[in-house]
Amino acid sequence: MAEKLLEIKHLKQYFNIGRPNQVKAVDDVTFDIYKGETLGLVGESGCGKSTTGRTIIRLYDATGGQVLFNGENVHGRKSKAELKKFNRKMQMIFQDPYASLNPRMTVADIIAEGIDIHGLAKSKKERMERVYELLETVGLNKEHANRYPHEFSGGQRQRIGIARALAVEPEFIIADEPISALDVSIQAQVVNLMKRLQREKGLTYLFIAHDLSMVKYISDRIGVMYFGKLVELAPADDLYQNAMHPYTKSLLSAIPLPDPESERTRRRIMYDPSSHHYEENEKVEMREIAPGHLVYCSEKEFEQYKAQYK
Amino acid sequence: MRIIQQAIFIFLLIILLAAIPSILIVNPYELNIYLDFSQLGHLYGQFMKELASGSLGTYQLGDQVRFISADIKSNFLISLFTLLIGVLSAVVIGLLFGIFLSRFIVTRFFNMLLNILSTIPDFILIVFSLVLAIKIYEVSGVRVISLRPDGGALNIWYPMVLTAIAPTLYMFKLLAVQYYQTSGEDYIRTAVSKGMRVNYINFQHVYKNIEPFIIADLTKVVSLAIGNLFIIEYLLNVPGITKFIFQSNQFQPITIGLFSMLLISLIVYFSIRLVLYIFKRGFIYE
Amino acid sequence: MNRLFSINYSLYTGILLTAILIFLAIFGPSMAPHTLTETLRTSYENGTILAPPLPPFTSKEFLLGTDRSGYDILSMILYGIRYTLFISFAVTLIKMTTGSLIGLYVGTWKKTPQLLEAFENAWSYVPLFLILYFFLGPITFAENADPNVLVFYFIIVASIVSIPSIVSSVRKKSKEISTSTFIEAARLLGANRHRLVWRHIFPQLKESLLVMFILEIVQVIALMGQLALMNIFIGGTIYRRDSQIYLSITKEISGLVGAARGNIYSDTTYILYIPLILLLIITSSFSLLANGLKNRFQSTYQRTPWVKTGFEPRVRPVRKVMKKSE
Numbered sequence: 044m045a046e047k048l049l050e051i052k053h054l055k056q057y058f059n060i061g062r063p064n065q066v067k068a069v070d071d072v073t074f075d076i077y078k079g080e081t082l083g084l085v086g087e088s089g090c091g092k093s094t095t096g097r098t099i100i101r102l103y104d105a106t107g108g109q110v111l112f113n114g115e116n117v118h119g120r121k122s123k124a125e126l127k128k129f130n131r132k133m134q135m136i137f138q139d140p141y142a143s144l145n146p147r148m149t150v151a152d153i154i155a156e157g158i159d160i161h162g163l164a165k166s167k168k169e170r171m172e173r174v175y176e177l178l179e180t181v182g183l184n185k186e187h188a189n190r191y192p193h194e195f196s197g198g199q200r201q202r203i204g205i206a207r208a209l210a211v212e213p214e215f216i217i218a219d220e221p222i223s224a225l226d227v228s229i230q231a232q233v234v235n236l237m238k239r240l241q242r243e244k245g246l247t248y249l250f251i252a253h254d255l256s257m258v259k260y261i262s263d264r265i266g267v268m269y270f271g272k273l274v275e276l277a278p279a280d281d282l283y284q285n286a287m288h289p290y291t292k293s294l295l296s297a298i299p300l301p302d303p304e305s306e307r308t309r310r311r312i313m314y315d316p317s318s319h320h321y322e323e324n325e326k327v328e329m330r331e332i333a334p335g336h337l338v339y340c341s342e343k344e345f346e347q348y349k350a351q352y353k
Numbered sequence: 354m355r356i357i358q359q360a361i362f363i364f365l366l367i368i369l370l371a372a373i374p375s376i377l378i379v380n381p382y383e384l385n386i387y388l389d390f391s392q393l394g395h396l397y398g399q400f401m402k403e404l405a406s407g408s409l410g411t412y413q414l415g416d417q418v419r420f421i422s423a424d425i426k427s428n429f430l431i432s433l434f435t436l437l438i439g440v441l442s443a444v445v446i447g448l449l450f451g452i453f454l455s456r457f458i459v460t461r462f463f464n465m466l467l468n469i470l471s472t473i474p475d476f477i478l479i480v481f482s483l484v485l486a487i488k489i490y491e492v493s494g495v496r497v498i499s500l501r502p503d504g505g506a507l508n509i510w511y512p513m514v515l516t517a518i519a520p521t522l523y524m525f526k527l528l529a530v531q532y533y534q535t536s537g538e539d540y541i542r543t544a545v546s547k548g549m550r551v552n553y554i555n556f557q558h559v560y561k562n563i564e565p566f567i568i569a570d571l572t573k574v575v576s577l578a579i580g581n582l583f584i585i586e587y588l589l590n591v592p593g594i595t596k597f598i599f600q601s602n603q604f605q606p607i608t609i610g611l612f613s614m615l616l617i618s619l620i621v622y623f624s625i626r627l628v629l630y631i632f633k634r635g636f637i638y639e
Numbered sequence: 640m641n642r643l644f645s646i647n648y649s650l651y652t653g654i655l656l657t658a659i660l661i662f663l664a665i666f667g668p669s670m671a672p673h674t675l676t677e678t679l680r681t682s683y684e685n686g687t688i689l690a691p692p693l694p695p696f697t698s699k700e701f702l703l704g705t706d707r708s709g710y711d712i713l714s715m716i717l718y719g720i721r722y723t724l725f726i727s728f729a730v731t732l733i734k735m736t737t738g739s740l741i742g743l744y745v746g747t748w749k750k751t752p753q754l755l756e757a758f759e760n761a762w763s764y765v766p767l768f769l770i771l772y773f774f775l776g777p778i779t780f781a782e783n784a785d786p787n788v789l790v791f792y793f794i795i796v797a798s799i800v801s802i803p804s805i806v807s808s809v810r811k812k813s814k815e816i817s818t819s820t821f822i823e824a825a826r827l828l829g830a831n832r833h834r835l836v837w838r839h840i841f842p843q844l845k846e847s848l849l850v851m852f853i854l855e856i857v858q859v860i861a862l863m864g865q866l867a868l869m870n871i872f873i874g875g876t877i878y879r880r881d882s883q884i885y886l887s888i889t890k891e892i893s894g895l896v897g898a899a900r901g902n903i904y905s906d907t908t909y910i911l912y913i914p915l916i917l918l919l920i921i922t923s924s925f926s927l928l929a930n931g932l933k934n935r936f937q938s939t940y941q942r943t944p945w946v947k948t949g950f951e952p953r954v955r956p957v958r959k960v961m962k963k964s965e
Contacts, residue, residue: 102823123831130829143820147842156838157828204824211828355757362761370765373773455949464949472926474861476868477919480896480911483903529950536944545945554946572764580766584868588900599869618764 048215048247049076054108056098068094070271081248083262085255091271092251096217100133131161134208138220140200144192150203151188157211177206182236198229217249234261255298267291277336287338287348290314371607372396396604412597412606421609432593433617439516439578440621443524451528453555471526475519475581482515515585520578527570531563556637571625575618650931656924664724667717675718678709692907706910716917719890726873727859733798735852738805743836746813759807768865770800779876786874786888793873816840846936853929857922867897892918
């Protein structure tokens with residue numbers, strides 16, 4: 044397998060610590076992201092997948108655990124220069140293309156913000172050229188540079204958001220539900236754009252979504268989250284064919300198919316967390332049932348899953 | 354926790370303010386201004402001693418020295434009622450004309466008047482109202498106000514009206530803006546599209562969403578009313594709590610006056626909260 | 640016809656009146672017909688006795704009349720107006736800059752300090768003029784004090800005293816904006832706090848800060864007026880024990896109002912009216928200006944109400960016209 048770009052170790056993010064309404068949004072999550080791949084992260088809304096993304100990129104300070112980027116810890120005390128370095132390497136694409144662009148700035152200023160902050164352009168002319176180049180990369184044209192965000196459609200705004208992230212030439216991009224606020228007809232365009240950029244620039248993605256079919260299309264590997272825990276992590280095709288964890292099964296059974304025949308016979312599987320019957324002192328953790336296929340299970344279930352795996 | 358901190362801040366502010374006339378010294382020869390804190394400990398000690406002995410001390414009224422305890426009750430009640438009526442009318446008139454009646458053409462005129470008045474600083478309004486009262490007396494001989502402290506009812510109703518002016522205008526303005534903004538929300542559209550009557554929407558959807566703003570600004574309204582109460586009591590010679598504050602610059606009466614004012618404002622604040630609560634229970638949840 | 644209704648009269652009148660006021664503040668003293676020490680001598684002209692107090696429009700020399708001691712009211716006003724405008728502007732400038740700076744930055748903090756919030760709240764309970772009353776009361780009567788020092792002292796104290804309320808309102812606005820996604824995006828790009836404040840938050844707030852600035856000028860004038868009613872005039876108060884009258888040293892307009900307060904009960908009310916009306920004009924021209932600006936910004940960004948509220952603005956939105964790109 045390729046080299047690891049990002050290692051997430053026992054990441055924890057709790058809110059309202061010490062109060063009765065404490066929430067374990069991310070609870071001891073461990074996984075790696077390899078260079079050049081797309082890792083999809085799925086789960087129902089509120090299961091902590093966005094929080095995972097936001098914690099990795101330091102929008103929240105992690106309650107516990109480590110995030111290693113190229114072997115260097117991202118979290119913990121950092122000098123301003125170190126932080127800036129990480130800011131260049133890691134970027135994020137946001138869910139809401141309407142809220143993520145400052146309505147009082149022109150598209151050129153929005154895209155060039157990263158260039159200005161990191162001093163990537165020596166002259167005004169160079170700066171504008173970079174902006175034009177980026178606009179073209181994401182499929183917009185030069186003329187759009189002097190306009191304001193409200194003049195664009197959702198898909199175009201998302202492209203602007205992508206261009207803004209690309210401006211600092213990052214290695215790793217967290218896409219936080221980048222297509223869920225978009226029209227279905229636009230979704231494919233944006234996803235294809237992201238795929239093309241990955242090929243051209245060798246980017247690594249963490250693709251957070253709840254739409255499984257789209258995630259399958261873009262991801263190399265997929266992680267499934269449930270209530271702050273990663274329950275299954277496997278290569279995309281493997282996950283679809285050999286889903287082990289009952290929650291993954293339930294999630295897969297919920298995908299509607301554009302075929303009336305199978306849709307009529309489709310059976311939803313319900314997931315009941317109490318069906319595991321874990322015992323008090325049983326160790327429940329991620330275990331590898333096949334190369335690259337990890338499931339959150341107990342020793343007993345581990346044997347069971349291994350047997351089931353084809 | 355925050356309420357305790359707030360209370361401490363207000364307490365400190367009051368004892369500091371009351372002490373300023375005693376510790377702020379102007380040197381008449383070198384014309385510099387400085388604070389002399391050496392007296393401070395003595396002042397507070399004196400104050401505590403006085404309180405411990407069960408007396409509230411004395412204050413000066415004109416040339417005579419009077420006991421605070423002899424006058425505080427009636428003065429307290431006068432200020433309390435003036436303030437209560439002022440703030441209450443602010444809330445009632447504000448709600449009526451700012452929300453519930455604002456759409457009628459008849460009230461439009463009144464709204465316009467309120468709007469114009471609200472741009473005029475309140476002290477100008479107070480002076481003008483005073484002039485008006487005197488002109489009315491000159492022309493018709495009807496005694497609208499009395500400047501004598503023993504004027505009875507005549508002495509009290511005009512100050513009440515004057516105290517009500519500024520908070521009413523403030524409240525009206527606030528509610529008008531909030532109403533206009535709230536009525537653009539999508540849940541209002543949903544309500545309209547379901548064919549609900551405007552009155553129903555105003556009560557059920559608008560008021561519920563505006564109430565937090567009223568409560569948040571209630572302290573501001575009370576503070577506005579207190580500010581004007583001070584001026585009005587001073588100008589109209591009303592025997593209220595401010596007598597202790599403006600007639601002398603001794604620490605004792607000023608402190609007692611300010612603390613009484615604080616008590617009054619708290620009573621007013623909670624009474625209004627109670628009124629709003631009853632209104633909500635009675636009209637909105639029925 | 641509709642077009643006539645939708646003109647932003649408030650804005651244009653406000654601008655015009657403010658311009659006139661500024662003109663008077665600059666050139667007032669040189670236009671004044673008399674100095675501040677000249678008095679009307681009692682004289683006998685065309686069969687009438689001219690003696691102070693002289694009502695307005697009875698003498699060409701003393702157009703707006705004189706006060707009881709025979710000083711020309713018009714001249715006093717022309718000398719005083721610059722003080723009123725300068726003081727109120729200076730106080731507003733200091734408190735708005737300091738307050739906005741603190742508010743803008745504190746708004747970007749992850750958590751607002753509890754102590755600060757408690758302090759702001761506590762401060763908002765106490766009427767400002769009362770605080771100033773206690774601070775200025777002992778000083779304003781200081782004999783032979785330099786009026787400029789007293790003016791300076793007022794500017795400093797009044798600014799400091801009113802900073803907390805500005806901080807509170809700017810902080811809340813700044814906080815609201817700093818939670819939006821585009822701020823997160825900028826943070827991730829590596830923007831530091833200064834950049835967040837000046838490139839992202841301030842541009843969103845500049846219109847409302849401008850309106851707030853103008854309205855705060857009115858607030859300062861109102862504060863000065865309230866103090867004047869308690870016989871505290873900015874720049875010093877002269878107290879004539881024999882006649883029990885208070886006089887403003889600087890002739891600042893609200894001070895003139897305060898000094899003329901006693902005339903309310905006599906037939907020389909005009910001595911009070913003239914500065915009072917002028918003060919009204921000053922405050923309303925600023926209010927008009929602020930209102931006009933607000934109308935303009937609001938009509939551009941405001942959503943239309945779904946029910947009839949009775950508060951619909953008649954001003955048309957001014958849309959930004961985009962430059963055509965080549």
